[in-house]
Amino acid sequence: MSTSLETVTLKEHRLPGRLIAVDGTDGVGKTTMLELVAAELDRRGLPVVRTRQPTTEARELDAFKVFLFEPERRDEIDYRALLCMMIGDRLQHIHQVILPALREGKVVLCDRYIYTQMVTTRTRGHDDEPWMYELYGHVVRPDLALLFDAPLDLACSRIQSRDDWRESFLERDHVEANLVEYRRIAALFGMAVVDTSDPDPQVAFAKIRSELDAVLADFGR
Numbered sequence: 001m002s003t004s005l006e007t008v009t010l011k012e013h014r015l016p017g018r019l020i021a022v023d024g025t026d027g028v029g030k031t032t033m034l035e036l037v038a039a040e041l042d043r044r045g046l047p048v049v050r051t052r053q054p055t056t057e058a059r060e061l062d063a064f065k066v067f068l069f070e071p072e073r074r075d076e077i078d079y080r081a082l083l084c085m086m087i088g089d090r091l092q093h094i095h096q097v098i099l100p101a102l103r104e105g106k107v108v109l110c111d112r113y114i115y116t117q118m119v120t121t122r123t124r125g126h127d128d129e130p131w132m133y134e135l136y137g138h139v140v141r142p143d144l145a146l147l148f149d150a151p152l153d154l155a156c157s158r159i160q161s162r163d164d165w166r167e168s169f170l171e172r173d174h175v176e177a178n179l180v181e182y183r184r185i186a187a188l189f190g191m192a193v194v195d196t197s198d199p200d201p202q203v204a205f206a207k208i209r210s211e212l213d214a215v216l217a218d219f220g221r
Contacts, residue, residue, distance in 0.1 A: 002133035005118065006188060010141035017102030018219055019140060020212075021113035024148035025178035027155030029196035029204070033148055034111055036205045040212060041107055046219070049101040051093070052111035058089035071171070079126050086117055087135050094140055102140075107219070114139045115147070115185050123177040144215040145191040146208065149183065152176050154197055 002008045013019065022037065024030045041048045058064060063085065067077045090113075101108045114136060121128060150158075156172055186193050192211050196204045 002137060003130065005128055005133065005136075008133050008136045010114070010139050010189070011137065013099065013102055013140045015099070015102040016105040018107045018144070018215060019098060019102060019110065019142045020107065020215070021110045021115070021142040021145045022148070023112055023115045023145065023182065023191070024196075025119075025155065025175055025182060027158040027175065028148040028150040029158070029201065030111070030148050032201050033146070033194070033196060033204060033208065034109070036201060037146075037208060037212070038109055040205075040209065041109065044216070046216070047104075047106040049097070049106050049108045050111075051097055051108065053093055053113055053116070054086055054089050055093050058086060061085060079124060083117070083121060083126070083132070087132070090114060090117065091135065091138060098140060107216075110142075113142060113145065115145065115182070115189065115191065118185050119178055119181045122181050123174060144211055145186075145189065146211065147182055147186045147191040147193045148196045148204070149179065149193050150195070150197045152179060155179070 020037065022030060022034050038048065038050060054064070063077050063082050066073050067079070067082055098108050098110070118136070121132070152172075152175065155175055159175070183193070185191070192207075194204050194207050198204060
């Protein structure tokens with residue numbers, strides 16, 4: 001049984017498909033990069049399933065929306081209960097969506113993955129607990145985990161430029177803490193870190209393309 005995050009091992013899927021996970025805090029250009037990855041997979045003629053975590057259903061839970069967007073009401077939410085909801089959502093999503101697609105030999109492109117929960121648990125001030133480590137061990141390890149990264153000021157500027165109020169909601173201290181913690185998680189779990197600070201997204205995508213080449217080299221053989 002894992003006793004710390006450093007001892008967690010994600011589960012190998014050993015299936016013909018490929019799982020590509022895309023993570024990063026708000027403002028690092030994740031949406032732009034995700035679209036470029038999807039377009040590249042389509043260009044290669046690969047069967048792709050696009051999905052995201054938490055799922056749409058989980059994002060509509062009252063506890064999720066209150067905690068994220070109403071800081072003045074956060075004391076109404078039991079954060080441990082919220083963690084249970086989110087890990088349950090992720091595990092069911094893996095069982096119901098990701099694993100069937102991998103069995104069918106498809107490429108699953110997932111917008112955010114378990115790494116986000118690992119990060120936000122710490123940055124929201126909640127200590128890790130043994131039950132979390134045990135459940136993390138049931139999560140499928142991606143064949144490629146991409147972490148998009150950018151300087152704090154740039155990330156905050158990008159967030160504030162968005163039109164939708166939820167998308168532009170900014171907690172600078174939390175974004176800063178997320179950047180630090182994502183980098184630590186990337187080192188622990190072997191994520192490929194991609195600097196997205198250049199205004200030309202193709203600069204970052206050049207590294208992504210080489211990562212895709214490696215993970216898809218024997219795909220379908």
